[in-house]
Amino acid sequence: MQASRATLELIPSAGPGAGLDACSIPLVGEPVSEATAAGLAQVFKALGDPVRIRLLSLIGAHQGGEVCVCDLTTAFDLTQPTISHHLKVLRSAGIIDSERRGTWVYYRLVPAALDRVAAVLSRPPS
């Protein structure tokens, strides 16, 4: 590195309590910790598939906010285990939730999770 540039300090403080469950610090406001970045990345990774995006859209757009898995599997040209796998990824990320009622399992969105992700992406008013 040439001497005419001042090196800046940018190792973020590895403070405790880092994670997605922490308060939603804007992404562009200040450097996030490694743990926070890992938590955010997991959620974004769950969103990083076209099938899962469409699954979320189908669930969110459905009247009542709940969709039976049987209705989701028929909406794709994929096998039932594949859809089940994608639903599991979304559920592991905390984006959706499921409930069994009798024979069928219903999935619904977790609005708080989506809100939190949206808040992270929003830049602070400056």
Add this chain to the structure above:
Amino acid sequence: MQASRATLELIPSAGPGAGLDACSIPLVGEPVSEATAAGLAQVFKALGDPVRIRLLSLIGAHQGGEVCVCDLTTAFDLTQPTISHHLKVLRSAGIIDSERRGTWVYYRLVPAALDRVAAVLSRPPS
């Protein structure tokens, strides 16, 4: 090839020249098309890595909104080609932009892209 214009169209249904339209394409409002889901998934996939999250955070938090690559490489325990790879992924997704000035290359955020993603995740007021 710096600051290549070969970035993808973030939301295909937005049309060319639409720019940063504040009107959100709802993810939870109505089912999205396959093409829209694919475009969104690519952006989310770009965000689905802890290193890239931290890169975005470092760029966005830096004074002036620009960061030299040399400062980004020193912030991670990774090699320079790896950082360059991650920057390319973010740039291909339209999330960041680069500009060469003399010896150094500076990266900055593309706020419109982040705003659009945040808008997609925001649910319509019920």
Add this chain to the structure above:
DNA sequence: CGCCTTCATCGATAGATGTCTATCCAGCTG
């Protein structure tokens, strides 16, 4: 010109991921 610094690209490789088939579990109904 030659040399150095900065950054991008190439090629290889270990690990992650999406998809399938086969199978198992839970719940309903004869």
Add this chain to the structure above:
DNA sequence: CAGCTGGATAGACATCTATCGATGAAGGCG
């Protein structure tokens, strides 16, 4: 009980990806 259906799990496999070392391209400097 047995049998059927909706959904999850297991295992296999092809593809993708994150990372590295090596190299190339662009620009500054003596």
